[in-house]
Amino acid sequence: MPEWMTPALWIAAAAVLGTIALGLVRVERGPSNGDRMLAAQLLGTGAVAVLLLLARATDAPALLDVALVLALLACVAGAVFVRRIGVQPPERDEGRGPTRATEDGS
Amino acid sequence: MAAEVQVFDAVLVVLLLWLGWRALASADLFKAVVQFIVFGLLLSLAWVRLGAPDVALAEAAIGAGLAGALLLDTLARLGRSGAADEARPLGLTPARTGIALAALGLAALLVASALALPERWPGLAEPALQQLRASGVSNPVTATLLNYRAWDTLLEVGVLMLAVLGVWILEAEPALPRPAPDPMLGLLLRVLLPLTVIVAGYLLWVGAHAPGGAFQGAALLAAGGVLWHLARPLSLGPSPVVRAVVVLGFAVFLAVGVATAVLGGGLLTFPPEHAGAIILVIEAAAMLSIALIMVALFVGRERAPSDAGIPDSAADASAVPGAPNPGAAP
């Protein structure tokens, strides 16, 4: 491969990290717990993409195995969430502040 | 180092620190747990950057799979009121100011010593790599875990066993209401479970010469077990079979140690010509045990939902509520 490929792959990996940062805003804002879980799902895909890009950029095929494990387990947290908690409507619209904490009274 | 690599590292570190902080400071505990899961995801990228793909594999399986599953399950069992925290969970009060100052002091001390360290350091890399030929494997991390420092790993398997005994000693919990069986979840299980088993076996095998090994394989299997439990609830109380598998890894490891001690070399000193095979046997047994232990830690012990006094299976015979049962701990 041409020598400009490695820096290009690093830039792409950094760009995916940037989109992960965007997704984190959705985790922060919610408003419902379903939105948060969903954003986490997106971030998992992003992490897989970063791993694939780094595997090529650093010529470390072992990273493909890390990506494979992440891809296999991408839905475990989501499945636990759906089976145990489930989407609950936010208690307040556009929950900026704490939702559950209000009943704490401290 | 090239600028684009530094940009990547800087973004990753900033994201990690921000997520770590938010996981601790978000008022909503569910949000905090999701942020902690993403933190684990990005942590495995950090291990990759630091040249530790073995650690990255374990973090990917545990951080992204198992830890999140455990935390979400507990949040569900705590219910709405139990999952409520303060509006400012880490807000400063007079008592906390002292703790904050102590933490900052520790950090300052650590920073000072980090800056005083030399930028290059031989560490134990050379001796570890030189002895590799005699260790039976060519992945130095596996060699360290199962040969040079096999003692540590033996005790680690013991610690895992104690953790699951600890969970079993506790009183059985009331079962959560079970959602109706979901065909898609069944499909997920049918596709993913065989794959997790294959990939776990692959990681165990490849661990001898490339990143991978018993722990990574076990964590992956355990995540498969968690999926199984979600789709078709398992009963993993302290039944004889479950206990046998839980003990298996530790027992095989210890038996090998005793055998090497009796036959010559010394406790857990493997003869180089058989080291590779011995390590594979220990790893296979340890992988099974660790995987089962982790699933059992997730499953815990549940009472039957309808009639709380009657244990839901013969396997859970010691799970009578209100009767702390010392017999559960062999």
Place this chain on the structure above:
Amino acid sequence: MSGDDVRGALSLLLIAAGMLFFLAGSVGVLRLPDLLSRLHALTKADNLGLGLVVLGLMLQADDAFEVLRLLLVWLLVLFASSVACYLVARSALRAHGDAPTAAPEGPDEDTRDGR
């Protein structure tokens, strides 16, 4: 221009296109008004973003095993994310009763887009 350069450029083009879909997915998850339409944005990032990246990297792969692993990773993410999205969406539908979304900006149109 050598064959390597052409292949590299093509590969990079695919990866760049993938980045675009990742960006679109993230912006969608950030900007769209309700859960179900955000799900729709998410699948774009998973299917196309990662798919294009994988395709681009395949062009650079050293051997068939690497191609196979790349393909497997993509198929797995595709499968896992579609099942996870389905599960979350169904859970959301249950939580909201019959009305598909609780968004004030015209829920029906949003779900139609969300398909």
Place this chain on the structure above:
Amino acid sequence: MSLALLYGLAGIALVAMGLYAALAARHVLRRLLGLNVLGSGVFMMLVALASRTTGIATRPDPVPHAMVLTGIVVAVSATALGLALLRRMHAHDGSPRLPEDRDAGSP
């Protein structure tokens, strides 16, 4: 800044915030999250230290990697036990906080 120093300092920051949360938070789940962040910080310091051998040896020091690998598995098991104890305490007392952290009126 070298790779080891950057991630080492990040590890120190994680240790500090994890320690603070583990000691200052009142909800036991939050304390456990704090302990985990603290542990991750320690792991990161160790792995960052191990990466300093690059250039001398052909690869990073494998011994800290093995220690961290062990540490990650033990940490998740300890967390599982801690969570089980938390659930037991909550079922028994109706509060997710340790007895000394409960004031009147709080859950």
